[in-house]
Every structure is written in structure tokens, then in C-alpha cells.
Amino acid sequence: MPENTEKSITGNENTTYLPDFCNGDVFLRLLLVVELIAIVFALVSFGGGSLSIHIGLISVAMLWVGLTTAVLLCLIRRQGWLGSHLQTTLITISVTLLTTLLVSFMSLSLGPVLDFGPTAEDVGYTLARNLSVAAILVGLALRYFYLHYESELHLQVQARARLQALQARIRPHFLFNSMNTIASLTHDQPDLAEQAIENLSDLFRSSLAAEASIALQQELELTRSYIDLETLRLGDRLEVNWRLPEEEPELNLPALTLQPLVENAIYHGIEPLASGGSIEIEILPVNGHMEISISNPVAKKQLGRQREGNRMALENIRERLDLAFSGAASMQVIETETRYTVKLIIPLAEAA
Amino acid sequence: MKILIVDDEKPARSRLVRMVGELEDHQLAGEAVNGVEALDMAQSLEPDIVLMDIRMPGMDGIEAARHIARLDQPPAVIFTTAYSDHALEAFETHAVDYLLKPVKLDRLQAAISAAARPTRAQATRSDDLFSELEPRQHICARVRGSLVLVPVEDIYYFHAEQKYVTVRHRGGEVLIEDALKALEAEFGEHFFRVHRNALVNLAALGGMRTDNDVHQITFRDIDDRLEISRRHLPGVRKIIKSL
Numbered sequence: 001m002p003e004n005t006e007k008s009i010t011g012n013e014n015t016t017y018l019p020d021f022c023n024g025d026v027f028l029r030l031l032l033v034v035e036l037i038a039i040v041f042a043l044v045s046f047g048g049g050s051l052s053i054h055i056g057l058i059s060v061a062m063l064w065v066g067l068t069t070a071v072l073l074c075l076i077r078r079q080g081w082l083g084s085h086l087q088t089t090l091i092t093i094s095v096t097l098l099t100t101l102l103v104s105f106m107s108l109s110l111g112p113v114l115d116f117g118p119t120a121e122d123v124g125y126t127l128a129r130n131l132s133v134a135a136i137l138v139g140l141a142l143r144y145f146y147l148h149y150e151s152e153l154h155l156q157v158q159a160r161a162r163l164q165a166l167q168a169r170i171r172p173h174f175l176f177n178s179m180n181t182i183a184s185l186t187h188d189q190p191d192l193a194e195q196a197i198e199n200l201s202d203l204f205r206s207s208l209a210a211e212a213s214i215a216l217q218q219e220l221e222l223t224r225s226y227i228d229l230e231t232l233r234l235g236d237r238l239e240v241n242w243r244l245p246e247e248e249p250e251l252n253l254p255a256l257t258l259q260p261l262v263e264n265a266i267y268h269g270i271e272p273l274a275s276g277g278s279i280e281i282e283i284l285p286v287n288g289h290m291e292i293s294i295s296n297p298v299a300k301k302q303l304g305r306q307r308e309g310n311r312m313a314l315e316n317i318r319e320r321l322d323l324a325f326s327g328a329a330s331m332q333v334i335e336t337e338t339r340y341t342v343k344l345i346i347p348l349a350e351a352a
Numbered sequence: 353m354k355i356l357i358v359d360d361e362k363p364a365r366s367r368l369v370r371m372v373g374e375l376e377d378h379q380l381a382g383e384a385v386n387g388v389e390a391l392d393m394a395q396s397l398e399p400d401i402v403l404m405d406i407r408m409p410g411m412d413g414i415e416a417a418r419h420i421a422r423l424d425q426p427p428a429v430i431f432t433t434a435y436s437d438h439a440l441e442a443f444e445t446h447a448v449d450y451l452l453k454p455v456k457l458d459r460l461q462a463a464i465s466a467a468a469r470p471t472r473a474q475a476t477r478s479d480d481l482f483s484e485l486e487p488r489q490h491i492c493a494r495v496r497g498s499l500v501l502v503p504v505e506d507i508y509y510f511h512a513e514q515k516y517v518t519v520r521h522r523g524g525e526v527l528i529e530d531a532l533k534a535l536e537a538e539f540g541e542h543f544f545r546v547h548r549n550a551l552v553n554l555a556a557l558g559g560m561r562t563d564n565d566v567h568q569i570t571f572r573d574i575d576d577r578l579e580i581s582r583r584h585l586p587g588v589r590k591i592i593k594s595l
Contacts, residue, residue, distance in 0.1 A: 101520055172435030173407065177361065180434060183454035184367035274360070274386050274410040320437045 016082040017149035018092060023066045024076040028055065034066035034246065035059055061107055062308070068099040081159065085146075093138055100134035101127070106231075157319045158212050160254055181233045192291055196232055199225040206256065213324060216251040224257045228265055237276025244283050251290055253346060254320040260341050261294045269296025270338060288348050297340035314342070321346070353468055355379035356399035358390040358416070359432065360408040364453065368403055369431070371457055378464060387411025388501065391492070394420045395499060399427045401467050403451075406433045411489060419499065428467035434578035454579040487538045491519055500526055504542070508571055509557040509578060510535055512549040520576060546588055547581040560592050
């Protein structure tokens with residue numbers, strides 16, 4: 001079953017957005033960037049004397065800060081102390097400021113001996129300057145790392161959604177039952193057979209498409225194609241009740257958000273019921289939000305015969321909503337004894 | 353040959369109906385939409401061959417076939433499936449025929465001709481047909497000549513007496529010929545032994561009662577008592593404690 005493959009690509013152990021400084025490549029690249037910044041500073045602050053010595057001194061100080069910080073962060077990461085994003089941010093900033101403070105003190109105490117750099121009179125100024133520079137740089141770096149991480153995550157989650165949709169599509173039962181339906185209709189009702197092929201094509205096309213976000217109307221159309229196909233197969237066992245707002249809502253959302261939910265509803269809620277049941281799809285604007293609910297009857301649980309779970313699809317939809325609406329959208333699962341409802345709450349103002 | 357077609361999906365049934373109509377020497381006996389209906393029709397219509405879908409709501413095709421195999425004159429069962437990886441292996445080992453959907457006419461013809469020979473019908477009669485697959489959802493008993501289905505979850509206990517096993521269930525009791533050992537192997541996940549002659553449904557368990565050194569199982573919904581043997585006492589105690 002496709003579940004194994006799904007699991008292997010979900011493995012997202014990389015929960016922190018900070019790059020792994022234990023990795024030699026990353027470490028070297030960091031030192032290179034630090035050195036380049038050191039050269040920029042040296043050039044900007046050069047006020048006579050030997051340029052190479054000036055660059056050298058600033059480089060030594062900054063490389064020390066960079067190197068020590070990277071090593072400490074690597075150790076902290078190995079201890080597993082980088083938990084949430086907030087924790088990571090706070091730890092990184094503290095470690096950087098601490099090493100900056102340490103290196104600044106060292107250079108202040110070495111300065112008089114080696115006869116260079118600031119004198120004891122401007123200790124306060126030097127410390128304040130160094131700490132500000134370090135704070136600004138670490139802030140910029142963290143922002144960059146975070147954006148980079150987020151866009152990577154975006155790509156990953158999107159790719160996973162498409163893969164999951166495709167896997168659902170080529171789930172042998174769905175595929176061959178659809179083919180069987182078409183084979184049957186080709187003879188008796190060629191018009192319906194033609195429609196079924198068109199719908200099946202739409203579904204495959206959307207799971208192979210590259211769009212990350214589409215209009216709600218398009219997603220609804222795709223969902224209808226899917227329902228039409230299943231209606232041919234399940235007959236009056238499948239009843240779908242739509243409750244849509246009078247005005248078509250202008251809303252973009254991640255592609256393949258609704259259709260997989262309806263697919264779950266049919267697979268878990270309708271197919272196991274001999275007499276079938278009804279799926280309710282409701283789209284309701286509620287103060288600045290759009291509420292989209294999909295509900296299905298709960299099939300009586302049979303001893304030892306459970307249909308394989310659907311958590312993967314739900315988790316993935318939640319992730320994509322989070323990314324698309326920066327956390328402003330949410331998903332609720334409401335389970336009663338008789339009905340299972342998934343409700344999406346999507347902000348109207350922002351587009352995905 | 354009379355052929356019974358079983359499938360929960362209408363297009364799948366109508367395609368097979370049409371194909372059977374194209375075969376010479378064979379007629380349609382009827383159409384069933386799930387396992388329970390198939391079992392009913394297998395008795396009342398007495399088909400020679402059943403074309404049985406595997407995945408159906410309620411009772412699936414494999415379980416229906418296992419019950420049908422216990423009829424006096426069981427029809428040959430040919431499974432039809434869109435795809436079913438683990439079941440297909442079992443078919444190979446039991447030399448049971450199966451057809452992949454969409455079914456091809458010449459394959460259907462060949463399977464029906466093969467099933468029409470008596471050896472094939474006998475092959476599917478075996479009592480332990482697919483017994484290594486999932487446990488059944490129902491126990492099938494013969495009451496005055498007709499089959500009665502008892503959902504396994506409605507069973508309180510199995511009690512072996514000489515030749516038969518009594519199945520005590522929500523609606524009363526029935527007798528079956530299965531061996532208690534086989535029942536334990538099949539339903540061991542939800543039933544446990546309290547005595548050499550008794551298997552009890554965990555979900556129906558009330559508690560334990562001791563009178564004059566005789567230990568007995570009590571039930572939540574009925575007043576029946578079953579003796580716990582000395583050998584099974586420690587195990588039963590453990591189970592009751594863990595509830």
C-alpha cells in the first residue's frame with residue numbers, strides 16, 4: 001500500500017530552521033561569509049596605517065566569534081536543545097552575544113600588550129559597538145535562515161500533496177474500479193462513459209499540475225468531477241448535499257484541499273455502508289472567514305477490519321493551509337457518534 | 353449452468369450480466385449486492401457458479417464464500433476483484449479462480465468452463481478456505497435447514513459439548529460444528545479460553561465469582577456462568593485485572 005512511501009517522504013526530522021553547523025560544508029560557508037563581512041568592515045573603517053594588519057585584526061576577532069558560535073550551536077543541537085523556533089532564536093542570539101562579549105574582552109585585554117586597538121578608556125563604547133554589530137548580523141542571518149527554511153518547507157509540503165493525490169488516484173481500487181465502470185458504460189451509455197473519462201482526466205491533471213494555489217471555484221469544479229465519477233460507481237448509495245453561498249466567494253486556497261477531503265469522506269464514510277449515506281459540503285462566509293465543512297456518516301466499526309487511516313492527507317492539508325495563510329487558517333476535526341466532520345476556516349482578506 | 357453475480361457496484365454488475373448473456377449454455381440466476389444477500393441467494397436460487405466481488409460493504413466476498421462453502425451443494429465461487437494484493441496470494445495457494453476487473457470475455461468463459469468441471473467445485477468446498485486471512489465477521493449456523501448469521505460481536509461465548517459447539521449470542525443460541533481450537537485461532541484477538549471447553553468474548557465479560565473453591569466467569573448482560581478450569585485460572589485473573 002502507498003502508506004510506506006508516504007511515510008518515508010514525510011520524515012521531517014529537520015524541525016529547526018537553523019542550518020546544521022556540525023556539517024563541515026555549512027561550517028566552512030559560514031566562516032567564508034564571516035570573513036567577507038570582516039573585510040567589508042575593515043575597508044569601511046580603515047583610517048590609515050597598514051590595511052592588511054587592519055583586515056587581519058578584524059578578521060581574527062570576527063572569525064573567533066563566528067567559529068565559537070558555530071561550534072557551540074553544533075554542540076547544543078547535538079544535545080537536542082533546539083526545540084521550538086522561539087527557543088532556537090533565543091539560544092542563537094544569546095550564544096552569539098556571549099561569544100562576542102568574550103572575544104571583545106580578550107581583544108581589550110590583549111590590545112595594550114600588543115599595542116593596537118582600543119584603549120581602556122573606550123571599553124564601554126567598544127563593547128556596545130561590538131554587541132550591536134553582532135546583534136544586527138545575527139538578526140539578519142536568522143531572518144535569512146528562516147525564510148530559506150520556510151520556502152524549502154513550502155516546496156516539500158506541496159510536492160508531498162501532489163504525490164499523495166497522485167497515489168490516491170492510482171490507488172489500484174480507485175483506478176481499476178473506475179476503468180471497470182467506464183468499460184461497463186461504454187456499452188450501455190457511451191455519453192456517460194465519455195464524461196467519466198473527462199472527469200478522470202481532470203483528476204489526474206490536477207494531481208500532476210504544478211500550481212500551488214487555485215481559486216475556490218476551480219477546486220469546487222474538480223471536487224464535482226470527482227463526485228460525478230464516484231456517483232456512477234456507487235449509484236444512490238452516494239448522496240451529496242451542497243450548501244453554497246449565493247454569491248460565489250472570491251478565494252484562493254492551496255490546490256487539492258477540498259477534493260481529498262471529499263475523497264476521504266466517501267472512502268471512509270460511504271463505501272463501507274451497504275445502504276450508503278450522505279456527504280454534506282457546506283461553504284459559509286462568517287465574519288471575514290470562510291468556513292468549509294465536509295461531513296460524512298461514521299461507519300460502524302467492524303472487528304479487526306479497519307480501513308487504513310487518513311491522517312496523512314489531513315496532516316498535509318493542515319500544513320499547506322498553515323504555510324499558505326501564515327497560520328491564519330485552521331482545520332478542525334469534529335467527530336460525533338454518527339458523523340465525522342472536517343472544517344476548514346480560511347481568512348477572506350489574504351489570498352493564498 | 354446458472355450463474356449468480358455478486359457486486360456492490362451497479363456498473364460492475366450490469367457489465368457481467370451482459371457478458372454472461374453472451375455466453376452459450378449459461379444463464380443468469382440472479383444479482384446480489386453484498387455478501388449477506390449472496391449467501392441468501394446461493395441457498396434460494398441454487399446457482400452452479402457465483403461470480404463474487406471481494407470488497408463489499410457489510411459482508412465481503414471472501415467471508416461470503418467461506419459461508420457458502422458450507423452449504424450441502426455449494427456452488428463454485430469465482431472471485432472478481434479490481435485489485436487485491438494479499439488476497440490474490442491466497443487464491444493461488446487454494447487454486448481458486450479469480451478474475452481481474454474489467455473482466456475480459458474469454459477469461460470469463462475459461463473460468464466458467466473450468467468451474468463447471470466437478471473438481472473445481474470440490475476445490476472451493478474446503479472448510480478452511482482462506483481461514484488464514486482475516487477472521488470472519490459472522491458465524492454461520494444451520495437452523496432447520498436454513499442458514500442463520502450471527503455477528504461475531506454479538507456472541508457472548510462458545511461452549512463445546514461433545515460433537516457441537518454452542519454459540520451463545522444476543523439473540524439466543526445456535527449450534528455449529530467448528531472445532532473450538534479453530535475458533536480460538538480465528539477469533540483469539542477478542543476471545544479467550546476459560547476452560548478446555550469454553551471461549552469467552554472479552555467485550556461481554558462481567559467478572560469472576562468464587563463459590564466453594566469453584567471459580568466461574570460471569571457476564572455483563574446475561575446470567576449464564578461458565579466454569580474456569582484450574583489451568584486457565586491465572587490467565588483469566590490477569591485478564592480481569594487488566595480490564
